[in-house]
Amino acid sequence: MTCLAGILTMPSRLASSGENKKENIDCLPGDVNGDGQVDLIDVILLARYLAGWDVVIDEVAADVYRDGELNLKDVVILRRFLAGWDVTLQ
Ligand SMILES: [Ca+2]
Ligand SMILES: [Ca+2]
Numbered sequence: 001m002t003c004l005a006g007i008l009t010m011p012s013r014l015a016s017s018g019e020n021k022k023e024n025i026d027c028l029p030g031d032v033n034g035d036g037q038v039d040l041i042d043v044i045l046l047a048r049y050l051a052g053w054d055v056v057i058d059e060v061a062a063d064v065y066r067d068g069e070l071n072l073k074d075v076v077i078l079r080r081f082l083a084g085w086d087v088t089l090q
Helices: 004-017 040-050 072-082
Strands: none
Touching: 040 072
């Protein structure tokens, strides 16, 4: 699975590299909206997604509690991270 940030940056990377090797696209854990930083907007976006809103999120980056699904655990981890708790986003 490729994260949203990876998809967005892929064309330029492929064009500049000129090689056909498989690249590991860096995905920023917790960057739900794929803007390159993790902040409160990402938490809000994820919460809205879970509430059934019609929002587009990076489901791979949003799964900070790596259990393969998106739920409130991910929101909690993200909130703790932003609050300065000693948690690691994966
Ligand atoms: Ca973000
Ligand atoms: Ca999860």
